[in-house]
Amino acid sequence: MSEDILTVEDLAVSYGRVQAVRGVSFTVPRGALVTLVGANGAGKTSIINAVSGVVRPSSGRVTFQGKDVTRTPAHKLVRQGLVQVPEGRQILASLTIEENLQLGGWHTSGGRTEEVYDRFPVLRERRRLLAGSLSGGEQQMLAIGRALVAEPSLMLLDEPSMGLAPKVVDEVFRVIQEIRAAGTSVLLVEQNARRALRAADHGYVLASGEVARSGPGAELLADDAIVAAYLGLETG
Amino acid sequence: MQQLLNGVFLGSIYALFAIGFTLVFGILDRLNLAHPAVFAAAAFIGIELVTLGGVSIWLAIPLVAGIGALLGLVIERVAFRPLRGRPDAHFAGLISSIGLAGMIIALLLWRYGPDTRRFPADAFPATTFEVAGARVTLLQVAILAISILLMVGLTWLVARTRLGRAMRAVAENPRAATVLGIDVDRVTATTFALSSALGAVAGALFAMNVNSAQLGMGAAIELKGLAVIIVGGMGSLPGALVGGLLLGLAEVFAVQYIGSSWRDLVAFGMLFLLLVVRPQGLFGSRRVREV
Ligand SMILES: Nc1ncnc2c1ncn2[C@@H]1O[C@H](COP(=O)(O)OP(=O)(O)OP(=O)(O)O)[C@@H](O)[C@H]1O
Ligand SMILES: [Mg+2]
Numbered sequence: 001m002s003e004d005i006l007t008v009e010d011l012a013v014s015y016g017r018v019q020a021v022r023g024v025s026f027t028v029p030r031g032a033l034v035t036l037v038g039a040n041g042a043g044k045t046s047i048i049n050a051v052s053g054v055v056r057p058s059s060g061r062v063t064f065q066g067k068d069v070t071r072t073p074a075h076k077l078v079r080q081g082l083v084q085v086p087e088g089r090q091i092l093a094s095l096t097i098e099e100n101l102q103l104g105g106w107h108t109s110g111g112r113t114e115e116v117y118d119r120f121p122v123l124r125e126r127r128r129l130l131a132g133s134l135s136g137g138e139q140q141m142l143a144i145g146r147a148l149v150a151e152p153s154l155m156l157l158d159e160p161s162m163g164l165a166p167k168v169v170d171e172v173f174r175v176i177q178e179i180r181a182a183g184t185s186v187l188l189v190e191q192n193a194r195r196a197l198r199a200a201d202h203g204y205v206l207a208s209g210e211v212a213r214s215g216p217g218a219e220l221l222a223d224d225a226i227v228a229a230y231l232g233l234e235t236g
Numbered sequence: 237m238q239q240l241l242n243g244v245f246l247g248s249i250y251a252l253f254a255i256g257f258t259l260v261f262g263i264l265d266r267l268n269l270a271h272p273a274v275f276a277a278a279a280f281i282g283i284e285l286v287t288l289g290g291v292s293i294w295l296a297i298p299l300v301a302g303i304g305a306l307l308g309l310v311i312e313r314v315a316f317r318p319l320r321g322r323p324d325a326h327f328a329g330l331i332s333s334i335g336l337a338g339m340i341i342a343l344l345l346w347r348y349g350p351d352t353r354r355f356p357a358d359a360f361p362a363t364t365f366e367v368a369g370a371r372v373t374l375l376q377v378a379i380l381a382i383s384i385l386l387m388v389g390l391t392w393l394v395a396r397t398r399l400g401r402a403m404r405a406v407a408e409n410p411r412a413a414t415v416l417g418i419d420v421d422r423v424t425a426t427t428f429a430l431s432s433a434l435g436a437v438a439g440a441l442f443a444m445n446v447n448s449a450q451l452g453m454g455a456a457i458e459l460k461g462l463a464v465i466i467v468g469g470m471g472s473l474p475g476a477l478v479g480g481l482l483l484g485l486a487e488v489f490a491v492q493y494i495g496s497s498w499r500d501l502v503a504f505g506m507l508f509l510l511l512v513v514r515p516q517g518l519f520g521s522r523r524v525r526e527v
Binding site (some may be wrong): 052073074077079083084086090091092093094095102103104106107118134146150212 | 333398401403404405408409411412413414415416418419420
């Protein structure tokens, strides 16, 4: 098996005439935390969705655990261990918290539910309540927990800190580090570039659907030109 | 008392029909107007199984359910799946399912002719019971029991099982369901199969209850089914149950005490009044459906 759990080559995504992603390449080494950062509309979500099989790329190749999965539908990729925590959390508000977690384990026995409750005790307390009753931060924990139940070997997170209070953002990043420390590879997409680059082994800066820069997270952050050009408006 | 029971028997069939109808509507947000055609087809097929196949009516019911499920898969594949990517998929599916319903009825006409069909005289068990002075046949008891069993079973399936959870997930947010690893196409097809199986059983039971099957029976129940869905609360399973029973009772009592030509006026009038009092339906939430 190759050293990289995910390899994306020359990926392009378009919606009708809109070209959202134009020839993006990157890799996620096994066990690493890699981040894609970029402003609104840079193409981050399109990349995540193309990698996880939710949208069809117009060209390019996605290799996951040594297998070409470019045309594999999303539900099959989940079974293979590639699991997405979608933008905006997408929890199922009309189902209970427990049901949300059970659905995360749709293809497994759901045996990891207890582990997730241990990690997020607040979810255990409210397991019988509708997921829609959770606060934004708690919903993000549920979305991450739900992905964990699926036993991913690669977790894709699309702007997990979006709309959360700074303290909760800290919590989210702590959880991501824990997940990574437990051996799961992570691809993190963020607008909160400073936080993401600080946490990541390797970062890619996206602009208008293309990779503008890439390098170790700390190096990108240290480069004032990059910060000014691409990340200037970011806070954190 | 006799009328009350007759109303309950008829109502339980309406409820079974409406529950199949509302399953697809509530879960997939699609109105499947081929459902009444499945109802009619099942009645004719049930009669043929008993008449030509020599099958007992008890065996005919599960057979018809199976055929209904297959029809459901065909309906989903032909009338709904090809259109699902369209922005107007709801409306397009509605129209294409009307088209498919017309084709099913045409096939029935071709195979069975325009005349009313009946079960052979000896197909039904002769056993009858006395219930509080009213006469009830074994068949009627069976109709009620089968309807209740299927409705309870379905409610349990949706509320408690893995498939039911997946169905509700697809109902709320298909994209999120996909991301969770749910095969949305498969769950959708299964929902159609279940829905049509219930509609088919309702059709066979209806034909047994009145011992006749007519080409127009689907069209006759279609509006009632829609009314029951709306009165029960869009997509609500218990709502469809209560709505179906109310409609059955209203019809039977209207015929008994006012006259048979008043049946629809009274029954629909009552449903209409209910809606005026409770616009969201009996079990509907006040929340407006998101489109
Ligand atoms: N379904 C769609 N149909 C048409 N255009 C789309 C669609 N989804 C995204 N786009 C366009 O593609 C481009 C990239 O969008 P994408 O959502 O991938 O960006 P993003 O980096 O995730 O942005 P954000 O930070 O706002 O989430 C944008 O110009 C967007 O308008
Ligand atoms: Mg995005």
